[in-house]
Amino acid sequence: xxxWGKYRGDDGKEAxxxxxxxxxxxxxxxxxxxxxxxxxxxxxxxxILATVGxxxxxxTALTGGKEVGGKLNIVTWLSPVIWNxxxxxxxxxxxxxxxxEPRRPVVLLxxxxxxxxxxxxxxxxxxxxxxxxxxxxxxxATEWVFIIISLIVAGIGIGLxxxxxxxxxxxxxxxxxxxxxxxxxxxxxxxxxxxxGWAVTRRTMDLARGVFQFDSxxxxxxxxxxxxxxxxxxxxxxxxxxxxxxxxxxxxxxxVVRLMSPIVRAAQTGLTxxxxxxxxxxxxxxxxxxxxxxx
Amino acid sequence: MFTxxxxxxxxxxxxxxxxLILGLFRKEQNDLIKKxxxxxxxxxxxxxxxxxxxxxxxxGMQFLEDHQWIPAIGARYQMGADGVSVLLLxxxxxxxxxxxxxxxxxxxxxxxxxxxxxxxxQAFVLGxxxxxxxxxFYLFFEVSLVPMYFLIGIWGGENRLYAAIKFFLYTLVxxxxxxxxxxxxxxxTQDTALAAKVTQATLNLLAGNAKASxxxxxxxxxxxxxxxxxxxxxxxxxxGSALPMGTLQVLLFLxxxxxxxIKVPMFPFHTWLxxxxxxxxxxxxxxxxxxxxxxxxxxxxxxxLPMFPKASADESYFFSxxxxxxxxxxxxIFLAIVSIIYGALAAMYFVVKKDGDVKKLVAYxxxxxxxxxxxxxxxxxxxxxxxxxxxxVSHGVYSGAxxxxxxxIYERRHTRKVSEFGGLSHVMPGYAAVFLAMxxxxxxxxxxAVFISEFLAMRGAFEANPVWAGWAGLGIIxxxxxxxxxxxxxxxxxxENEKNKLLPDLSVxxxxxxxPLVIMSLWIGIYPGPFLRYIEKPVNAVVRQLRPNxxxxxxxxxxxxxxxxxxx
Numbered sequence: 001x002x003x004w005g006k007y008r009g010d011d012g013k014e015a016x017x018x019x020x021x022x023x024x025x026x027x028x029x030x031x032x033x034x035x036x037x038x039x040x041x042x043x044x045x046x047x048i049l050a051t052v053g054x055x056x057x058x059x060t061a062l063t064g065g066k067e068v069g070g071k072l073n074i075v076t077w078l079s080p081v082i083w084n085x086x087x088x089x090x091x092x093x094x095x096x097x098x099x100x101e102p103r104r105p106v107v108l109l110x111x112x113x114x115x116x117x118x119x120x121x122x123x124x125x126x127x128x129x130x131x132x133x134x135x136x137x138x139x140x141a142t143e144w145v146f147i148i149i150s151l152i153v154a155g156i157g158i159g160l161x162x163x164x165x166x167x168x169x170x171x172x173x174x175x176x177x178x179x180x181x182x183x184x185x186x187x188x189x190x191x192x193x194x195x196x197g198w199a200v201t202r203r204t205m206d207l208a209r210g211v212f213q214f215d216s217x218x219x220x221x222x223x224x225x226x227x228x229x230x231x232x233x234x235x236x237x238x239x240x241x242x243x244x245x246x247x248x249x250x251x252x253x254x255x256v257v258r259l260m261s262p263i264v265r266a267a268q269t270g271l272t273x274x275x276x277x278x279x280x281x282x283x284x285x286x287x288x289x290x291x292x293x294x295x
Numbered sequence: 296m297f298t299x300x301x302x303x304x305x306x307x308x309x310x311x312x313x314x315l316i317l318g319l320f321r322k323e324q325n326d327l328i329k330k331x332x333x334x335x336x337x338x339x340x341x342x343x344x345x346x347x348x349x350x351x352x353x354x355g356m357q358f359l360e361d362h363q364w365i366p367a368i369g370a371r372y373q374m375g376a377d378g379v380s381v382l383l384l385x386x387x388x389x390x391x392x393x394x395x396x397x398x399x400x401x402x403x404x405x406x407x408x409x410x411x412x413x414x415x416x417q418a419f420v421l422g423x424x425x426x427x428x429x430x431x432f433y434l435f436f437e438v439s440l441v442p443m444y445f446l447i448g449i450w451g452g453e454n455r456l457y458a459a460i461k462f463f464l465y466t467l468v469x470x471x472x473x474x475x476x477x478x479x480x481x482x483x484t485q486d487t488a489l490a491a492k493v494t495q496a497t498l499n500l501l502a503g504n505a506k507a508s509x510x511x512x513x514x515x516x517x518x519x520x521x522x523x524x525x526x527x528x529x530x531x532x533x534x535g536s537a538l539p540m541g542t543l544q545v546l547l548f549l550x551x552x553x554x555x556x557i558k559v560p561m562f563p564f565h566t567w568l569x570x571x572x573x574x575x576x577x578x579x580x581x582x583x584x585x586x587x588x589x590x591x592x593x594x595x596x597x598x599x600l601p602m603f604p605k606a607s608a609d610e611s612y613f614f615s616x617x618x619x620x621x622x623x624x625x626x627x628i629f630l631a632i633v634s635i636i637y638g639a640l641a642a643m644y645f646v647v648k649k650d651g652d653v654k655k656l657v658a659y660x661x662x663x664x665x666x667x668x669x670x671x672x673x674x675x676x677x678x679x680x681x682x683x684x685x686x687x688v689s690h691g692v693y694s695g696a697x698x699x700x701x702x703x704i705y706e707r708r709h710t711r712k713v714s715e716f717g718g719l720s721h722v723m724p725g726y727a728a729v730f731l732a733m734x735x736x737x738x739x740x741x742x743x744a745v746f747i748s749e750f751l752a753m754r755g756a757f758e759a760n761p762v763w764a765g766w767a768g769l770g771i772i773x774x775x776x777x778x779x780x781x782x783x784x785x786x787x788x789x790x791e792n793e794k795n796k797l798l799p800d801l802s803v804x805x806x807x808x809x810x811p812l813v814i815m816s817l818w819i820g821i822y823p824g825p826f827l828r829y830i831e832k833p834v835n836a837v838v839r840q841l842r843p844n845x846x847x848x849x850x851x852x853x854x855x856x857x858x859x860x861x862x863x
Contacts, residue, residue, distance in 0.1 A: 204640075204776065205647045211637055212644035220566040223465070 062144035301345050302358045302425040305384065308339045309391070310418035313411045314433070324467060325406045329709035332410035333395040336388070336417065343388040343421075347383045354832025355503015358528070361510050368481075369523035370430035371514060375507065378829035379596060379684050380424045383589055386691045387424065390585040391417045393808040394578035397699050401577050401706055402450055409450060419587050424593065427510075429477055429526040433470070436590060440466055443579065443587065451574035458567075458574035465567040466557055473554030475636060476547050480531050480602075482539070484524040492537040493530075501532045501601060501838055517718045528597065535602035536840060540609065548606035549625055551598050558591030561669060562634040565662045572658035577702030584661050585695035592668045596684070596837070600672065604841040608675060624673055628763060631669035635770035638662030643777040646784060650712045653704075655699045656781060660737060663770055664690045664745075669753030670767055675841050677848075679755020680834045681827060682748050686825065689744035691818055693736040696812040700730050703805055707798050711836040713781065718790035725787045727799045729809045734782050736816045738775040744819035770839075 034040070057074040060067060080090055099227050133142040164172045176183040183190070267278075305543035312335035320328050349357055356375035364372040376384060395413060402409050419442065422435035437524055448459035495508075502508040511529050518525040538544050540854055557564040569590075572580050601605050609622035644661035645651030654703050663684065671683030703726065704719075736743040739750075749771060757764035792798055801809065819826060835847050 081801045204643070204773070208643035208647050208777075211640040212648075215566065215637075215641050219563050222563075223461070223566050227461075227464075 059143045059147060061140045061147060300360060302376060303360055305339060305343045305346065305388065306418055306421040306425055308342060309336065309414040316407060316411050320407060323409050327409055328407050329399050331386055332414060332523050333392065334391045335414065336631060340388040340392050343385050346376065346381045346384055351378065351828045351832065353504045354410045354836065356507035357504055359510050360524060361513060366521050367523065367654060367732045369518045369521065369525040371428050371526070372431060373427035373510065373527065374425045375427035376425050377503065377833040379833050382423060382684065382688055382829055383424045383593060386688055387417065387420055387586045390581055390695050393695065393811065394581045394701065396804060396808040397581065398576065398578040399804065401702060405449065409651060412445050413441040416446065416582060417768050423590055427528050429480070429528050429531060432528065433474065433477060434675070437470055443583065446577045446579040447571055450576040455574040458570040461567045463573040464788065467667065469554040469557035472550050475531045476550030479547060480535065481526060483534050489503070489534055490538055493533045497533045497536060498529065500839055501529050503832065503836055512774050517713070532601040534721065540605040544606045545612055545623055546601055548599060548603040551594065555591040555594035555599065558594065559588060559665045559669065560591065560662065561666070562629045562637050562662065569655050569658040573652060573654050577698060580698040581695045584698055585691040588661065588665055589691065590778060592665060592672065592683065592687055595669070595672050601837050601840045608841055627669065629671045631666045631673060632763060633672065634666030637665050637769055638666060639770045639773035639777065645775060646713060646777050646780040650714050653701050653711045653713055653781070656777065657701060659695060660774060661690070661694050663774060664694065666765060666770065667749055667752050670763060674755035675838065676755050676758055676845065677834055677838050678751050678758060680837060681830060682751025682755055684830045684834065685823065685826065686748035686752055689748045690811050692744055692815045693733050696733040696809065697737065698786040699808060700733060708794065715792060716785040716795060717792065718788050719795060720786040721790055722798045724793060729813060730786065731782065732813050732816065734778045738778050739771055741854045742820045744816040746820055750768050799853040
């Protein structure tokens with residue numbers, strides 16, 4: 001490809017409108033370099049494909065109504081997946097006998113079929129090619145219409161390119177100034193990236209922050225809260241057990257000890273003779289009891 | 296001998312290895328211990344490959360083993376595996392080897408105990424997947440918590456005790472509720488009125504082949520002789536499906552569902568997971584994400600769906616108005632979808648945040664992935680359930696791999712903060728390549744494992760209700776968002792942190808445990824046919840059990856499929 005336009009590389013002079021005096025410079029200008037392999041090889045592949053790519057679908061207008069190329073023809077290839085409103089089936093009309101039925105009014109973008117029709121797509125969906133064809137009444141004429149439209153569009157583009165970059169390179173700047181707002185919008189890609197960045201990316205990030213806060217504070221907070229509640233109730237139970245239940249046991253024990261200790265202490269004389277006396281009394285009582293039981 | 300007891304061999308081999316380590320080695324023989332443990336797990340993996348001989352043409356439960364165990368309560372030692380179990384068993388032994396291999400350097404204290412616990416964990420998890428007796432299943436299901444508790448509690452990070460106790464208690468709460476359900480099911484097996492409703496056709500469908508049917512018959516006969524109930528999973532599935540739809544069926548469903556939902560984990564029962572993952576050592580995370588989470592989804596597949604088919608398909612139990620209705624399945628689907636999106640957003644927080652933790656990101660992304668599994672399961676059609684099972688396997692591969700990768704960088708830098716990295720692809724190209732492959736797998740790039748499973752699960756969900764698939768799609772976009780951000784922040788750009796300038800690339804040992812995972816991801820992504828053939832028959836049987844009239848391809852349906860309008 002040849003580029004006829006003004007050299008836009010930053011060589012330090014161009015911007016100031018000086019003559020081309022490259023080579024005499026002391027500092028190194030930005031000399032255009034060949035791109036690395038990783039860039040140009042894919043581009044070459046794409047260029048080759050772009051050159052021959054058109055042959056996958058030669059218009060029937062040029063071949064006298066025949067679809068050349070068989071399976072390689074994109075139309076034949078895609079035919080089974082294209083919804084044909086006139087036959088209410090997938091595929092080209094030639095494969096299914098056309099159904100004679102009056103067309104309904106054109107409705108834009110009727111994606112799903114009417115309820116209950118059982119069809120994936122409606123038969124009322126708008127199809128530009130079919131609309132034109134039904135007006136013109138000829139498939140060849142339809143094809144020509146679209147061929148001519150696309151050639152005109154391409155021609156306009158090429159013409160504008162020649163005007164701006166070959167005929168008079170100042171025109172680009174002049175028109176950029178005249179259509180300043182449009183130029184700026186186009187230059188900034190209509191701020192679509194910025195819009196997405198603000199409306200989608202930033203908001204999703206906010207949502208992510210919110211979700212995590214919710215997760216750690218509310219959801220996990222609930223989990224930790226239930227753990228806290230368990231510990232609290234165990235503390236209460238433990239306290240109750242220690243001071244009330246066990247306290248009662250101890251209190252009774254204390255009471256009993258207080259009550260009984262003088263008596264019991266009195267018995268703890270430490271004299272063997274006393275103990276022996278008690279033993280003998282006990283023995284006598286036991287024998288007496290035994291005798292009473294017998295008689 | 297070998298073929299008749301293959302499931303027992305695969306299950307108990309790691310436990311034997313643990314005992315051998317206990318007896319054969321002294322504490323100081325660290326090098327020998329880790330090599331022995333890894334070699335032993337390789338042996339178990341090789342043994343488990345025998346299971347791939349599962350007869351896919353017959354289907355149903357195979358490799359059956361049946362022995363009397365506790366006659367007083369009718370509990371038996373019954374082992375068996377269907378295609379789904381086979382895949383999960385092999386995944387477990389496969390990840391076990393990699394987990395051991397990844398621990399060689401990472402674990403620097405009490406190595407003997409570490410490898411013993413790792414081997415025991417393997418044994419118990421394998422036991423869960425091969426039990427055909429609910430009592431045995433529950434035993435393995437519960438005891439598998441113990442080694443994991445110690446793995447996190449001893450070799451974990453700073454906050455390890457909190458995480459270990461949370462993990463243990465949280466899962467215990469769920470499984471104790473499940474135990475109540477199990478007890479009720481046990482008493483139902485003694486309900487003669489209910490038993491009269493169980494048809495042989497249902498039993499044959501659930502068992503899948505004549506041998507498994509015969510095993511159920513033996514169990515019933517023995518139980519009748521002893522005058523006990525029984526814990527046969529197949530029989531309980533039949534009993535559960537004979538149970539009329541009503542409060543009891545729903546309560547039983549919920550009792551089992553709570554136990555498994557915590558394990559999966561589903562929103563809002565997931566908060567133990569990020570803590571456990573962040574604190575666990577790398578190998579612990581690998582087994583946790585790769586295998587332990589599947590205990591939950593496997594539970595849904597094995598118990599909730601076939602045992603309570605009416606509750607599983609119910610959409611009007613809780614609320615049934617003229618325009619809206621709400622049932623058990625609606626709850627499950629709702630929680631699954633919330634998990635998918637919520638998990639993805641919570642994961643995203645760790646790239647949005649300045650000093651996010653990579654491991655926590657991967658942990659939350661697991662919540663999202665497991666949500667896809669649940670959505671696929673409750674789509675209640677072959678595509679959905681196939682996708683769910685494949686997602687279990689793919690998630691095991693990619694999340695295991697991501698945790699290993701995080702472990703590799705943690706070993707080198709002792710930090711997991713995203714902000715500490717950047718430009719790593721310059722110094723660690725091999726690491727960057729493997730990480731890319733796994734991040735792309737996680738996103739669900741075509742030709743990689745997750746694509747297949749997510750595609751199938753979403754196709755199933757779409758068939759059930761396009762809106763569900765739409766929500767799942769949103770979650771997948773969010774997944775792609777944070778994974779790409781993460782990759783960009785860690786690997787692209789210039790190296791700004793001095794500490795990263797001299798990082799060594801993957802060592803031979805690291806390649807040895809990363810490469811198999813990359814290969815598995817590619818294999819499943821490019822040619823999932825062999826895997827799907829293992830699960831085809833069992834999954835179709837579950838669908839048949841859930842929806843007797845569903846037109847399964849290649850099988851005659853007794854009635855046409857309900858259309859969208861009819862289902863509403």
